[in-house]
Amino acid sequence: MNTLSIAEQMLYSTVKLTALQGGVVASTGTGFFFRFANDGERTIPAIITNNHVVNGSDAIIAICHLSDANKPSGKYITCNIILDKDRVIPHPDPDIDLCAVLIGDLLNQTLAANTPIFFVSLSASLIPTESEWQNFDAIEDVTMIGCPNGISDEINNLPISRKGITASSLTKNYNGKREFMVDMACFPGSSGSPVFVYDRDGYRDRQTNNYMMGVSRLKLVGVLYAGPLITNTGAIVLGQAPKIHVAAMMHLGNVIKSSEITVLEEIIKAKHPN
Known part of the structure; x- marks a missing residue:
């Protein structure tokens, strides 16, 4: 191999x-x-x-x-x-x-x-430095690896990859907490999933404003822990473990910053x- x-x-x-x-x-x-x-x-x-x-x-x-x-x-x-x-x-x-x-x-x-x-x-080498945190763009592509609702490739014993974008800026602490949000379908079972900024073929270096053509970037930016749900009464709640009420996912996830x-x-x- x-x-x-x-x-x-x-x-x-x-x-x-x-x-x-x-x-x-x-x-x-x-x-x-x-x-x-x-x-x-x-x-x-x-x-x-x-x-x-x-x-x-x-x-x-x-x-x-x-x-x-x-x-x-x-x-x-x-x-x-x-x-x-x-x-x-x-x-x-x-x-x-x-x-x-x-x-x-x-x-x-x-x-x-x-x-x-x-x-x-x-x-720890994959965790962004303070300078790297401050030089992420307001919207970045992110990749999450995990087992939503316990789903995985059981024959090959591999997790599921999901792709999305940051829904809040990585340079900020969302609502004053050491976390950020992602625009991605996040289900129970995905809790604990690592979230990466993974640019395989290149990315823009905001410090130099140069595009790094053909240069890959991999940074562990966080750990998913929850996602907001909207109940049948219209209330928005934070879903972690499964709840005993009717609720719909909002295609958002709360992610603890990897610096923690x-x-x-x-x-x-x-x-x-x-």
Whole structure:
């Protein structure tokens, strides 16, 4: 198999999560693999998702690709991840629906069992710098990778990609919160999906006002956590987990800015020093 393209790497960075309560399926969501740096040479692997995807659950199931010489083998393994308090690292701000699920022990177990798993880890290098945040345009194309309503390519064990635009400016904090909105169909199950600015064939550099012909750009700009719904009475509510009322999607999504992932990194560094 040839080296994975950037788009293929985006797919293999994301995984469907099935939350369990007492062994019974409670909900589905999306997570993505991320490697946190600590102060030493090693990194700390985790799955990033929303708090509400794992809250109230005692385990999550992730079906992972088996590795064949550092490539996806076409075979899969079901990983049952117990959610104890030392594994789940929530964002310290309770209003930011974000957490990291540490998986270092899971990776060690799969290696010891000679069933290593294949995935692509995202890292802080993909998070925009402060200068890059300020130089995004008011409207940018965005790509989201996830499992809307639990839908995925089950035969090939791959998530669904969706395309849209920013509905609020990346340079601003929407309504004063560290988030932005996207114009994209966002359904339960997409919670925890990574949102990228991915320009495959070129983009305009606003700092120099030059068009970077043939130069690709990939930036992890956020994590979807909710979307506004309009109820049958006309009220607009913020939908996260499924609600027991009749409501229609508004083709919009609320996305936590990826810079909040660095807050999790500082907590993880303190808990897991070199």
